[in-house]
Amino acid sequence: MDTTGDGVRPVVVIGAGLAGLTAAHKLTAAGVPVVVLEASDRVGGRAYTVREGFAAGQQCDLGGELLLGPYQAIPKLCADLGVEMSEPFWLWREDTAPDELFVHGMLHEGHIVLGGEALRGERFAAVDREIRAAVQETPPAHHEVVSQWVRRLDLSPDAEAALIAISHLVQYETHQMDVSGVLVETGYFTIQRVVGGSQVLPEALAENLDVRLNSPARAVRQRRDGVEVELESGERIPADRVIAAVPASLLGALGFDPPLPPNITAALSSLQRARGGKVACQYAEGDAVRKALTQVVCSDGPINTAFVSNQYTTEGPAVVSGFITGDERFILETEGAAADELDAVVEAVVGAPVTRLATRQHNWTTDPYVRSVSTYAEFTGRGGGFAAQFAVPHHRVHFAGDHTDVYYQGSLEGAALSGLRAADEVLGASERLSPQEIEAKLVQA
Numbered sequence: 001m002d003t004t005g006d007g008v009r010p011v012v013v014i015g016a017g018l019a020g021l022t023a024a025h026k027l028t029a030a031g032v033p034v035v036v037l038e039a040s041d042r043v044g045g046r047a048y049t050v051r052e053g054f055a056a057g058q059q060c061d062l063g064g065e066l067l068l069g070p071y072q073a074i075p076k077l078c079a080d081l082g083v084e085m086s087e088p089f090w091l092w093r094e095d096t097a098p099d100e101l102f103v104h105g106m107l108h109e110g111h112i113v114l115g116g117e118a119l120r121g122e123r124f125a126a127v128d129r130e131i132r133a134a135v136q137e138t139p140p141a142h143h144e145v146v147s148q149w150v151r152r153l154d155l156s157p158d159a160e161a162a163l164i165a166i167s168h169l170v171q172y173e174t175h176q177m178d179v180s181g182v183l184v185e186t187g188y189f190t191i192q193r194v195v196g197g198s199q200v201l202p203e204a205l206a207e208n209l210d211v212r213l214n215s216p217a218r219a220v221r222q223r224r225d226g227v228e229v230e231l232e233s234g235e236r237i238p239a240d241r242v243i244a245a246v247p248a249s250l251l252g253a254l255g256f257d258p259p260l261p262p263n264i265t266a267a268l269s270s271l272q273r274a275r276g277g278k279v280a281c282q283y284a285e286g287d288a289v290r291k292a293l294t295q296v297v298c299s300d301g302p303i304n305t306a307f308v309s310n311q312y313t314t315e316g317p318a319v320v321s322g323f324i325t326g327d328e329r330f331i332l333e334t335e336g337a338a339a340d341e342l343d344a345v346v347e348a349v350v351g352a353p354v355t356r357l358a359t360r361q362h363n364w365t366t367d368p369y370v371r372s373v374s375t376y377a378e379f380t381g382r383g384g385g386f387a388a389q390f391a392v393p394h395h396r397v398h399f400a401g402d403h404t405d406v407y408y409q410g411s412l413e414g415a416a417l418s419g420l421r422a423a424d425e426v427l428g429a430s431e432r433l434s435p436q437e438i439e440a441k442l443v444q445a
Contacts, residue, residue: 010035010210011426012229012239014217014254017045018412019400020245021205022077022419023426028209030427035237036209037229039216039369042199043206045247046370047412049197050280050360056316059197060280060309062362064412065321066091069189071408073416074201078194081204086312088190091296096188103135103183106166106298110349113299114161118348123158130159140179147174161300168304169296171274171325171373195312198412216369219255220244220397227396230255241393241429243422245400249273249371260394267377267389271403274373274410276325277363279338280309282317283346284355289318292350302328302341317357320346325373332363374410375403391421393429398422 011027013020016038024034042048046063054060067074069088078085090096096105106112109124119127140149146167150160163183167174170182194200219230220242227239244251252260252268259265283289293308303322310319322342324332331337339359346354364373377386390404400422401415408414 008033009226009238009240011241011243012037012227012237013243013245014220014229015039015045015245015247015401016043016202016206016211016213017245017247017401018047018202018205018415019045019402019419019422020243021202021209021211022073022416023243023245023400023423024209024211024419025077025205026420026423027426030423032426034209035239036206036211037215037217037231037237038211038213041213043211043213044199044202045415046364046374047198047202048362049199051197053358053360054282054319055357056313058282058310058313058317058319060282060319060360061193061198061321062278062280062360063198063364065193065198065309067192067194067412069191071413073420074413075192077205077416078201081201083201083204084195086193086195088192089294089311091191091307092188093295098188099186100188101135101184101186102188103131103163103166105188106169106296107131107162108295110292111295111297112162112165113297113301113345113348114158114165115300116344116348118351119158119162126156127159127162130155131163134159135184140184142178142180144179145175146177146179146183149179150174162298165298165300165304168323168326169298171276171304171323172272172376173326176272193310193312217254219257221257222395222397239396241396241398241426243398243400243419243426245419245422247370247372248375248401248403250369251399251401256394256397258395263389264394264399267386270386271375271377273371273375274325275365276323276329276373277332277338277361277365278373279303279322279324279332279342279359279361280319281322281339281342281346281356282319282358284317284357285350285352286316286318288350288352289320289346289354290314293318293320293346297345297349299345301345302326302331302338303345306342306345323373329363329365332361332366376410377403391425393425398425 010033048063051059092105093108390399400418405414
């Protein structure tokens, strides 16, 4: 049966993250009937805002929250939907020049924490001099990963730990990242956030859509004249086309008939995955915390990076986000351990005890509907070739998700751009007949 009531089969979007909702929003605006299936009990995917339990009407983002200056799709969506964005702000060392290398912009006194102590004074100056000299005297090869390059530099323990801590800002292991992609690139951008939390945008996108929560898809079966989506509940939804907008880590878990082509499965298996999660704490000493953590803080402990969230809030308590990836991500499995570690980093940078008012955390690796912090192909220099695999529909199935974007993999912008692309594919496909449809119509004639 059709799900629209007028005999027209809808486009079914699997996944109500930013990619799926952006695609559904554009299709709906073009007059295409759409049904969005979401396995979890909320929209947004890795745009995940928690408001409950935080004082003074504040909130935390347990997923993506930073919007870079070059982004275009998300600012336009926000403008179209009346979603407020913060004023641009600077996340790097205050006097960072635009042509400085990324590693230089992160060499910030008081913002690198080693062994529970923020580097200041001569200890910081020594690390700063050593890293700057090493970058100039022993530049990395284009193909070299961070772990290889760091071993080749023969740095002091402090300088080596600081360099590794800085590299973890992108949430991947040192053996996964090309140096040229994360440490020795130039180009700095201002940052913005969605006021009220990143999930405000997907909530606005979903407002006038047919979104069905708690509806995990099980299989996608393509036939000559359409597609059928089977849910875990046993319900079957006939569709004209399907947009698979689930995280890359889960795409292969869906049943496809016919199976996904080898180029797609090979591309999925080659992705780098960041494993871990995020913790956010609210502190009573708002002014001191905002002053100390306005710029990024890097640590050699379980908290890889930390910074003040809701920077547009200038009074009252302050919320700090902390990322946890790498070998010590197991602390996410122990109640309170991640918050304790974030407290220690904040106190080291502030230089005084702080009072925690609230905390929330999320382990993205164990989230059954995500399974990773993010996925990325660009570290190997093949982002364009990788994304091209998903730009061609598999018969009536189209693909969306940040992993399918060429330039912004692993980001909210990449998710939005992929949704716009997938919607354009569907709209373009609706204007022409496939060879199978032509054959069917000739037989009927």
